[in-house]
Every structure is written in C-alpha cells, then in structure tokens.
Amino acid sequence: MLRHLRPRADSGTGDSAVTHVERMPARAGVTAEWPRWVPEELRDTLTRRGVAAPWQHQARAAELAYDGHHVVVATGTASGKSLAYQLPALSRLLADPRATVLYLAPTKALAADQLRAVDGLALSGVRPAAYDGDTPRTEREWIRQHSRFVLTNPDMLHHSILPGHARWAGFLRRLAFVVVDECHTYRGVFGSHVAHVLRRLRRQVARYGRTPVFVLASATSGDPAAAAGRLIGLPVEAVVEDTSPRGGVTFALWEPPLLPADRPDGDGVVVPATRRPALREGDGRPADGDEPAPDAIRRSALRETADLLADAVAAGVRTLAFVRSRKGAEVVATMARRSLDEAVPGLGDRVAAYRAGYLKEERRSLERALLDGELLGLASTNALELGVDLIGLDAVLICGYPGTRASLWQQAGRAGRAGGEALAVLVARDDPLDTYLVHHPEAVFGRPVESTVLDPSNPYVLGPQLCCAAVEAPLTPADLELFGPGANDAVTALVEAGALRQRPTGWYWRHSGRPEVDLRGTGGAPLCVVESATGRLLGTVDPASAHFLVHPGAVYLHQGVSYVVDELDLDDACALVHAEEPDWSTHARDVTSLSVVSVRSYVDAGPVGLFLGEVDVTSQVVSYQRRRIGSGEVIDTRPLDLPTRELRTVAVWFTLSPPALAAAGVDVADIPGALHAAEHAAIGLLPLVATCDRWDIGGLSTAAHADTEAPTVFVYDGHPGGAGFAERAYGTAASWLRATRDAIAGCRCETGCPSCVQSPKCGNGNNPLAKAEAVKVLDVVLAHLPE
Numbered sequence: 001m002l003r004h005l006r007p008r009a010d011s012g013t014g015d016s017a018v019t020h021v022e023r024m025p026a027r028a029g030v031t032a033e034w035p036r037w038v039p040e041e042l043r044d045t046l047t048r049r050g051v052a053a054p055w056q057h058q059a060r061a062a063e064l065a066y067d068g069h070h071v072v073v074a075t076g077t078a079s080g081k082s083l084a085y086q087l088p089a090l091s092r093l094l095a096d097p098r099a100t101v102l103y104l105a106p107t108k109a110l111a112a113d114q115l116r117a118v119d120g121l122a123l124s125g126v127r128p129a130a131y132d133g134d135t136p137r138t139e140r141e142w143i144r145q146h147s148r149f150v151l152t153n154p155d156m157l158h159h160s161i162l163p164g165h166a167r168w169a170g171f172l173r174r175l176a177f178v179v180v181d182e183c184h185t186y187r188g189v190f191g192s193h194v195a196h197v198l199r200r201l202r203r204q205v206a207r208y209g210r211t212p213v214f215v216l217a218s219a220t221s222g223d224p225a226a227a228a229g230r231l232i233g234l235p236v237e238a239v240v241e242d243t244s245p246r247g248g249v250t251f252a253l254w255e256p257p258l259l260p261a262d263r264p265d266g267d268g269v270v271v272p273a274t275r276r277p278a279l280r281e282g283d284g285r286p287a288d289g290d291e292p293a294p295d296a297i298r299r300s301a302l303r304e305t306a307d308l309l310a311d312a313v314a315a316g317v318r319t320l321a322f323v324r325s326r327k328g329a330e331v332v333a334t335m336a337r338r339s340l341d342e343a344v345p346g347l348g349d350r351v352a353a354y355r356a357g358y359l360k361e362e363r364r365s366l367e368r369a370l371l372d373g374e375l376l377g378l379a380s381t382n383a384l385e386l387g388v389d390l391i392g393l394d395a396v397l398i399c400g401y402p403g404t405r406a407s408l409w410q411q412a413g414r415a416g417r418a419g420g421e422a423l424a425v426l427v428a429r430d431d432p433l434d435t436y437l438v439h440h441p442e443a444v445f446g447r448p449v450e451s452t453v454l455d456p457s458n459p460y461v462l463g464p465q466l467c468c469a470a471v472e473a474p475l476t477p478a479d480l481e482l483f484g485p486g487a488n489d490a491v492t493a494l495v496e497a498g499a500l501r502q503r504p505t506g507w508y509w510r511h512s513g514r515p516e517v518d519l520r521g522t523g524g525a526p527l528c529v530v531e532s533a534t535g536r537l538l539g540t541v542d543p544a545s546a547h548f549l550v551h552p553g554a555v556y557l558h559q560g561v562s563y564v565v566d567e568l569d570l571d572d573a574c575a576l577v578h579a580e581e582p583d584w585s586t587h588a589r590d591v592t593s594l595s596v597v598s599v600r601s602y603v604d605a606g607p608v609g610l611f612l613g614e615v616d617v618t619s620q621v622v623s624y625q626r627r628r629i630g631s632g633e634v635i636d637t638r639p640l641d642l643p644t645r646e647l648r649t650v651a652v653w654f655t656l657s658p659p660a661l662a663a664a665g666v667d668v669a670d671i672p673g674a675l676h677a678a679e680h681a682a683i684g685l686l687p688l689v690a691t692c693d694r695w696d697i698g699g700l701s702t703a704a705h706a707d708t709e710a711p712t713v714f715v716y717d718g719h720p721g722g723a724g725f726a727e728r729a730y731g732t733a734a735s736w737l738r739a740t741r742d743a744i745a746g747c748r749c750e751t752g753c754p755s756c757v758q759s760p761k762c763g764n765g766n767n768p769l770a771k772a773e774a775v776k777v778l779d780v781v782l783a784h785l786p787e
C-alpha cells in the first residue's frame, strides 16, 4: 500500500492525496527495579506472566501512589498503565489483609477486562468482583462483605453505592486506593457530574475516618495533573513520560482528491433568501455522520479509506480502519470486500466490520482472527478505543479526525510492533477541522494534546449533586468547601427553592424520595422512541435534540433501519414511529434568539471586543426540509408547530465595530454572510482547543445584536449551565480564531464548502455565507486581540 504514499495526480487537478508524512522513530523501553515494597507473591506472579520488570513510568507512578500521593499516569496506548495502579493497590491488599480498593471504569466492558486481569493473578484473599447493573442481587451482599477489590463505574457509585453507603460501611472504612481508569473520558457535563460523585465519595469515606489515595490513568492529555486535580478536587502529581518500547511509525496525512469539476452536481437546492437577523446552528445531528454532504466537492473519506484498506489487505498488511459511525464502518468493510473479490475471488473474506453492538464472544473471535492473521482487515467504530488489547498492527487507517489529538494518538497507537515498522494514515473528511489539520501538520504533530475540559462549578450540575449529597448525609459548612466555590450560593438557592432545609446541624434534603440525577443526561429525561405497531422501544433521544430528530415527519434511523415519526408527544416524552424507507432525508430548521444575561469577563481591544458570560438561548424548530437521498435535491419545506425551548448557558462572543469592518473592505451587505461563515468555521475548529465536538456547541451571528449593539458572533455551550467549552474558547481565543482564519483561507474552494465554512448542522441551510469576507472579519479580530 505504500505506493499510495507518494504524491499522486488525480482528476487533472494536480492535487496530491498525501499532504504530509511524519516519521516517528522506534523507541527502546526503559525498565526500573521492582519497588522494594512489592510482595514476593505479586512479583513472582507478574514475572511468571512475562513482566520481568516494570517500565520506569509504571514504577514511578506506583511509588508515588504507595507513598500516599494522588497520581495520574498519562501515557500512550499499550504503555501498561494498569500495572501502575495494580502494583500499589495489590501490594497494599497483600500487606494489609483488611484494606480495600475501589476501581472505576467508564464502561462495564473495561471493568470486565480489568476484572479478568486481576482475577488471573489469583492472589490470595483479594477476591476481586465487578459490581454493576448486571450483578445479581444475590451476589451483591457477598461482594460488599467479602470482596477487597471492587470494580464498578461512576453511574453505579452514584445510583447505588453512595446512596447505600451504610451497607458499604465495612468496605469504605478500609478503603486504601481509588483507581480512576480512562479518566480523560470524564469531560464536559458528564465529567462535571463525575467530579462531584468523587467528592461525594471522598466525603463519605472521610466520615468513616479514611482518606484514600487516588490513582488515575489517562490517555495522553494536555496538563493531566490539572485535569485530574479538577476531577477529584485534590492536588495530583502527573507521570507523563512513556518509557515503554514501541516500533517506528510512518504517519501520513491524506486529503481525498477533488471530484472533477464537471461532475453533475445534482444539488438543485433553492433556498429562500430570507435573511433572518440572527443565524443559528441547529442541533440536528444527522443519524449518520459519515454521509457525504450533498454539495461535496471531494471524493468521500469512506471511499478513500475502503480503497486503502483493500490495497493493504491485498498486500498482506494487517490493518485496522477506524470509522466514526457504525454504518460508516459497515460501508468501508463492504466496499473493501467488494473490490478485493473483484481482484481475487474470496479475498474479500479477509475483511470484516467490527462494532460495539456485537456480543462479547463475537468481538473476541474477531479480535483473535485479526491477531492470528486469519483476518487481515477490520473496519471499526471507536468501540475498540477503550480497553481492548488489539495492538501491534501493521497499519491503522483513521477515517476522519476523531475529534481530539488524544483520540488520534490512541487510535494510531494500535499500529507498531516491537522491532517492526508500521503505518498510520489520517484520511480527512469534508470538514473544516479535518481540512485544516491535513494542511497544518504542526497542529497534529508539534503540539501537546488538548486538555480534558470539565466544569464542576456548573450550577446545573452542582445543585442536583448537592441534593444527592444531602440525602446521603446532611451538608455541613465544611462540606461546602469540598464542593467548590459555587457551593454556598447553590445551597442558598436550594433552600429558597424548597429542596433543602437548614437546621442547626446542617442542610437537610426535604423530600422523601431521592433526587433524580442522570450523570450522562443533558437537561432532563430522555424521550423514548417507540414503534407504534409493536410498542417496541427503539431508543431514546436527549431532550435537547428531540425537536430536531423526532419531529412529526422526521426520518429516524436506528441501527441501519429507517423509521418515520408519526407523532411527537412531548407530555409523555415519547415519539411514535413506523418502519418506512422513503427516498428522502429530513432536515429541521429553527429560529433562535439569544440574550446576554451577564458578562463574566471581557477583553476591550479597541474596535474589537471579546466576552465570556451567561446567555439565554431561545429556539424553536419551525420547519423541516425533505431532501432526496443521493442528490440532496430539496423536495419541499414543511412547517412544524413545536413549542420554544430555553437554554441558560455560557457563551464566548466577539464584536466588531462597523467602521473597522468597512476599513477592512467588508460591504455592509456582506456582513451577515461574513459573520455567519466565520461562526461556522469557528465552531468547527473549537475542538482544536477543547475536548468537545462540534455537536456540543451552538452558535449565532448577527449584524446587529440588541445587547451588544454591534456585529457579533456568539459561540455557546449546548448544555444547560455550560460545560467549560466556551470558557476554554475564551481563554485560547487568539490561537482558536487564528486557526479558524487559516482553515478558511487555506481551503481551495471558491465560495465556501463543507471543508471550510459550511456546517452540516446549520439552522439556516448555510445561507448566507461570504467566505472571503469571513477571512477579513477574522483578520480584523486577530489584528486587535492580544495573543
């Protein structure tokens, strides 16, 4: 397949698919002595299992933890992070027959993998056990009484262990270590909730007189000590130097070639040119993110990936292709199989698709087949990203930037075996961020990975979490310190709202039941999607996107099957659907207004202003378009009658003075299109600085806003109370907007395309957009904004 890595001509555009090749040399491992305190039983068992000595980073993290320091080990895929927490935790369990350890993983599958690993060591008296939603009631009591290494997840800790802490008293009273695995996955609103669940755990354990040591494991991330510290609320030391060995990797950035210009466009979209005063991005997340845009001008990333996969398999190279959606993975596998079978009948059988929905046995057998070489090519969603030991491959293809450099390295890290050479290829999708990255290799290779963003002070998270804590034990003034600076105000508000009552001994929960708090929820209970004919529950939709995804007439995709929505019952929180496969897709449109509630912080840069603050976003889904599948042709636009929705959240916004825009050569008539285009690209590039994806973010641009009295672009967190993304954007505004500007200017399309200023979730059908003027707008902002 390496023949592809030479620049190639195509479509007569002189465009080379490979935009950059980075060579990452092999690295020899550095081992350390076993820490003195590791008991012989453990050392012998590990040695028998092939661990002759720990890598230096494992030993360092283990020493810190054993000494009582909270520590995060943030190193690459397959660098042996497990041993870093197993050493101190298991050593303590062997040395102190009363001590216990609590292990938290973001998924049940990962906890199950860890259980297998610890179980396999067969250490005396440890009795590891998984405690999750599937654990039979009959076993739970035994686990509470006898297991000294309990593996669970934050949801279980929140819903079961902490509320029932009295039954866990024996375990918590002896708790020595808390292991938080894959802690970089606790980000955004979910991460903010988990941060408080861990504070609740610390509070309960402290009531039993213990202060356990936290050992966290993270994928490589920016400033892991700060992120881990924010997560657990305590100072954390970081071990970041990876001393495990790895093979050399050649990493190529790949941009699919432009389609020939005379390609029938098929996109007869006529959008009524109603220029609304404000242009806003809907939450209409398409069911499948890999669908090529109707106005694509490049070969699709799926097709390119399938071709590369087929080439690799034909050459006998063991290759894993990461594709963002399940359907995309199936498509890549099918296309690769087809072209292999055309070349050599039967060769297609050596390619398969892998997805999270498979049963455990099916997954294991696919993994084994790939490791044995029986299977040569596997197309997968990122289901593999967590906790599966599939490493040492010859090549990894990454179809579309996975959203963060941290994930990128995690996926690429599957390639490379000791002593061998491996290949990784990032295939750009039709998207501003992907386009920017393949043309700015320094943004991929030269930069630390992004920080994990979470915001425990989000009042929408803090308030409900304080209620949960109050049910577990009345809150005291000392507790409020534990929950952070916003806790005092939050408690006052909860007393006023009648949720808590203040007594001399603290704040008490006033109600009989427990508050309903979903760690992974985003603003309220999810809506059920039900098939009317059978009453079968197909899935759930979070309330923020329900109006977009399951409005009457919407086409709803579920596991590759198409349904049409008959009725959206907002009172009963359910959508009734029937199976139907029409030859159109649906795209909801909304109107939105935004008002500024308060300004938290701002930068006055003359004609340019940059702000961070609270905003109220009011939106209403008013209509939807039906578009022909394949051509993207708009069949019609139908009105909808849905109520408005309100969102109080955090936004970052910038303003420009009209004279500065005029001086930069932006015509008054082009201002709305210029701001709108800049806003789209800015949202697309935000994941460069924060661990969000563009679906976590909303935006609104306007040539004149009532509150700012100036041309303004707003970018806001799509979650009630904010999730830390806007705050991060404000803090890194100059580099974020510089990258946005370069992404637009660097795109070779003429008037804007999905690779630069068009957005797949635009509430206004990508109209108006003024690409060249957007660059001018950003130039004005960057000329005045301090770096």
Ligand SMILES: [Zn+2]
Pocket (backbone or CB within 6 Å): 747, 748, 749, 750, 752, 753, 754, 755, 756, 757
């Ligand atoms: Zn473009």
Ligand SMILES: [Zn+2]
Pocket (backbone or CB within 6 Å): 279, 280, 281, 676, 680, 759, 761, 762, 763, 764, 765, 766, 767
């Ligand atoms: Zn838009």
